[in-house]
Amino acid sequence: MRDFLQRLPKAELHLHIEGSLEPELMFALAERNGIDLPYASVEAVRAAYEFDDLPAFLELYYQGMSVLRTAEDFHDLAMDYFRRAHDEGVVHVEMHFDPQAHLVRGIELDVVMEGLNLAQRHAERELGMSTALIMAFLRDRSAEEAMKVLESAAPYWEMIDAVGLDSAERGHPPSKFVEVFQRARMLGIPRVAHAGEEGPPEYIREALDLLDVCRIDHGVRCLEDPDLVTRLRDEAVVLTVCPLSNVKLKVVERMADHPLPQLLDAGLRLTINSDDPAYFGGGVLDNYLACYQAFDWSRETFVQLAGTAIEAAFMSDARRLDLH
Ligand code: HPA
Ligand code: ZN
Structure with a gap:
């Protein structure tokens, strides 16, 4: 099954590129930029990755990205991830990035965009992968600041596939x-939003009704609201589910408790994604494998999930035809 899942052409729709920063690269970039890390070794970083909830994770996530300073750093971060994803049989990656998390550290949007965009072009040329860019707003900061970031991104609106x-x-x-x-x-500009990860089903409704999103990131708590599940099914809304993330952040206790089988039974359109692979214990393939081990799904189920991701991806029709 591992070989089958590795060879299956997979698209990743829910990834935070800053969350793909492996401890090895964190140390290499810290050295390159003359930054002291509060860790003695790569092993010490990994040992610190035990989280009680989303806020506990976010603290380490924002701290970890302090080593990212130059366009070259952002390029190396993304290429490092694209290569690993390519080895796992991922053919298309959509990366969220957090401009505000860099702006507050004095890193301008131009620096981030230059590095990520160069990596996108390299991934296409060297690895034959397609990629997309999702500019994310930090919901625990003000809406005014988010609006300023959107306006200041005017030179890049064409390059941004979604917010x-x-x-x-x-x-x-x-x-x-x-x-x-x-x-x-x-x-x-198309829109997606995290909703129903730690937040209530009502946030999923708001994302659909008020933000007019085309996909819901996570969305697993929709099961607490049967009418909402019916609506998600009827409107064929795609959920970008991140099973290993949900275990690591204690949204569920164990993979065996994950609601993915119920979500599938409810007829929802689902995709499997890594979220923050460096922090949550693996990439897309590891997430597929964790589902196989927990739910013993058939090949057909995985083909369906991978197909949904390609259908729901921000990619050209030509590329989609190529992959189907
Ligand atoms: N949830 C919400 N925000 C995030 C995450 C996540 O898993 N990773 C990075 N930002
Ligand atoms: Zn996420």
Whole structure:
């Protein structure tokens, strides 16, 4: 089954590129940039990756990315991930990135965009992969700041495949960002949002009704609201589910408790993704394998999940035809 899942052409729709920073690269970039890390070794970094919830993870995630300073750093970060994903049989990667997490450290948007965009072109040329860019707003910061970031990204609007909404969910409902997402819509930029990871089903409804998103990132808590599940099924909304992330952040206790089988039984359109692979114990293939081990799914089920990801991806019709 491992060989089959490795060879299956997989698209990844839910990845935070800053969360793909492996401890080895963290140390290499710290050295290159003359930064002292609060860890003695790569092993010490990995040992620190035990989280009680999303906010506990986010603290280490924002701290880890402090080694990213130059366009070359962002390029190396993304290429490092694209190579690993390519080895796992991933043919298309959509990466969220968090401009505000860099702006607050004095790293300009131009630096981030230059590095990530160069990596996108390299991935296409060297690895034959397609990629997409999702500019995410930090929901635990103000909507005014998010709007400023969107406006200041004007030179890059053409290069941004979607805007997203991430960071600490509880207490920061999608409704807070209505104007920002309306503006993105006016600009013709597609929209996605994290909802129903730690937050209630109501946040999923808000993301659909108020932000007009085309996909929900996570969304697993929809099961607490049967009417919402019916709606998600009827409207064929795609959920980007991240099973190993949900275990690591204690959204569920163990893989065996993960609601993926119920979500599938409910007829929802699902995809399997890594979220923050360096922090949560593996990439896309590891997430597929964890599902196989926990649920003993058939090849057909995995073909269906991988197919849904390609259908729901931000990619050209020509590329989609190529992959189907
Ligand atoms: N959830 C919400 N925000 C995030 C995550 C996540 O798993 N990773 C990076 N930002
Ligand atoms: Zn995420």
